[in-house]
Amino acid sequence: MPVKPKAVALISGGLDSMLAARVVQQQGVHVEGINFFTGFCVEGHTHAIRKRDQARPKRNNALWVAEQLGIKLHIIDIIEEYKKVVINPKHGYGANLNPCLDCKIFMVGKAREWIAENDFDFIVTGEVIGQRPMSQRKDTMPVVARESGAEDRLLRPLCAKNLPPTLPEREGWVQRDQLFDFSGRSRKPQMALAEQFGFEDYAQPAGGCCFLTDRNYSAKLQDLWQARGTRDYELDDIMLLKVGRHIRPRPNFKMIIAREEGETRFLQGYRKSFIHMHPVSHRGPLVLIDGTPDADDLLLAARLTARYSQGRDAERVEVSVVRNGVSESLSVAPISSQEMPDEWHI
Amino acid sequence: MQSLNARYLLCPLPVIRVQDRVKLMQQGEVLEVVCTDPGTVHDIPAWCRINGHRVIESKYVDEEYTFTLEVGSRFADEP
Numbered sequence: 322m323p324v325k326p327k328a329v330a331l332i333s334g335g336l337d338s339m340l341a342a343r344v345v346q347q348q349g350v351h352v353e354g355i356n357f358f359t360g361f362c363v364e365g366h367t368h369a370i371r372k373r374d375q376a377r378p379k380r381n382n383a384l385w386v387a388e389q390l391g392i393k394l395h396i397i398d399i400i401e402e403y404k405k406v407v408i409n410p411k412h413g414y415g416a417n418l419n420p421c422l423d424c425k426i427f428m429v430g431k432a433r434e435w436i437a438e439n440d441f442d443f444i445v446t447g448e449v450i451g452q453r454p455m456s457q458r459k460d461t462m463p464v465v466a467r468e469s470g471a472e473d474r475l476l477r478p479l480c481a482k483n484l485p486p487t488l489p490e491r492e493g494w495v496q497r498d499q500l501f502d503f504s505g506r507s508r509k510p511q512m513a514l515a516e517q518f519g520f521e522d523y524a525q526p527a528g529g530c531c532f533l534t535d536r537n538y539s540a541k542l543q544d545l546w547q548a549r550g551t552r553d554y555e556l557d558d559i560m561l562l563k564v565g566r567h568i569r570p571r572p573n574f575k576m577i578i579a580r581e582e583g584e585t586r587f588l589q590g591y592r593k594s595f596i597h598m599h600p601v602s603h604r605g606p607l608v609l610i611d612g613t614p615d616a617d618d619l620l621l622a623a624r625l626t627a628r629y630s631q632g633r634d635a636e637r638v639e640v641s642v643v644r645n646g647v648s649e650s651l652s653v654a655p656i657s658s659q660e661m662p663d664e665w666h667i
Numbered sequence: 668m669q670s671l672n673a674r675y676l677l678c679p680l681p682v683i684r685v686q687d688r689v690k691l692m693q694q695g696e697v698l699e700v701v702c703t704d705p706g707t708v709h710d711i712p713a714w715c716r717i718n719g720h721r722v723i724e725s726k727y728v729d730e731e732y733t734f735t736l737e738v739g740s741r742f743a744d745e746p
């Protein structure tokens with residue numbers, strides 16, 4: 322029996338990569354999935370954190386897709402290496418801090434390393450020419466193939482007929498006439514193909530697959546870099562940007578204010594590493610203070626904390642402040658809306 | 668039996684930690700993993716199903732989810 326060719330498919334959890342993998346699988350190729358965890362992925366976290374999101378299914382879409390396809394899935398932690406992509410993308414950013422083209426190049430490059438280590442033959446992605454303004458254009462398709470080092474071992478089954486034949490086609494591992502020629506922003510061809518394959522209930526991420534396409538999230542990341550005077554981050558930083566209300570009253574510190582119970586529980590895990598406060602005379606949120614506040618700053622932070630408590634209309638609110646394990650109590654007047662400029666909200 | 672602490676990690680990190688540990692284990696060995704993210708209730712069993720491992724037991728006690736897994740054959744469905 323001839324040896325089955327082997328492909329690894331980049332599985333994001335969305336429809337396109339699911340279809341691309343199935344197209345190749347149907348041609349008798351052994352397919353396994355690979356999914357990269359950058360720390361910015363929309364998957365899981367917010368659902369796990371926020372109570373109001375808990376009614377939504379908490380499934381991990383990449384795992385769900387792999388199960389529908391009946392393929393193995395390798396989830397790879399690229400948090401550290403991915404920093405250079407976000408911090409200094411050679412091809413720049415999209416509308417927000419999303420470095421989509423560099424990101425694609427990086428991920429396909431990691432997949433190329435993976436196929437070499439695991440003795441696989443080629444890489445499959447769900448890219449479609451013209452689908453996304455930055456990373457999926459006719460002129461950027463060859464850039465991804467070239468700069469990732471994947472060259473013609475990169476097959477895009479959904480738009481392959483619009484591109485020169487790749488190695489898997491030339492070798493006869495897949496039949497070119499059974500691949501597709503999708504292009505443009507329309508989702509109709511994908512939806513028709515999904516119906517043909519009997520796929521239902523698939524995820525349709527709106528903007529993209531990660532938080533970096535989100536305007537508010539990008540603003541918070543930009544603020545973090547500016548406040549620290551360096552473009553860098555740790556995993557905890559970028560996780561915390563997904564949670565709570567972020568307020569920066571002064572350049573040297575910001576407040577992360579839990580908006581509900583789920584966020585409080587999440588922020589509690591960070592109490593040891595941050596100065597934190599919460600109202601004691603009234604019900605109110607847990608607040609983490611990030612930065613280097615002095616005593617005057619802490620007083621201001623306590624007044625803001627009081628504003629977000631049930632004592633916002635009270636004359637005084639007692640706020641407990643914990644710093645290096647030592648707690649003190651401050652009695653403060655909640656700050657009024659007039660004293661709180663809009664720019665403080667990040 | 669081996670054990671793994673995946674408390675306070677949010678998905679998919681618990682799955683990644685399990686995956687990386689299982690890679691170092693032999694078929695038939697057992698791993699107990701403790702998590703706090705409710706997402707693991709779906710993700711860990713799903714990961715086991717697609718990769719050919721077996722969840723022997725799962726329980727939820729004091730806001731912690733504990734899964735006991737038996738490592739399956741790594742090469743079961745390769746060509």
Ligand code: SF4
Pocket residue numbers: 419420421422424425456528529530531532533534
């Ligand atoms: S949306 Fe995020 S994960 Fe997707 S290609 Fe762009 S930067 Fe990468």
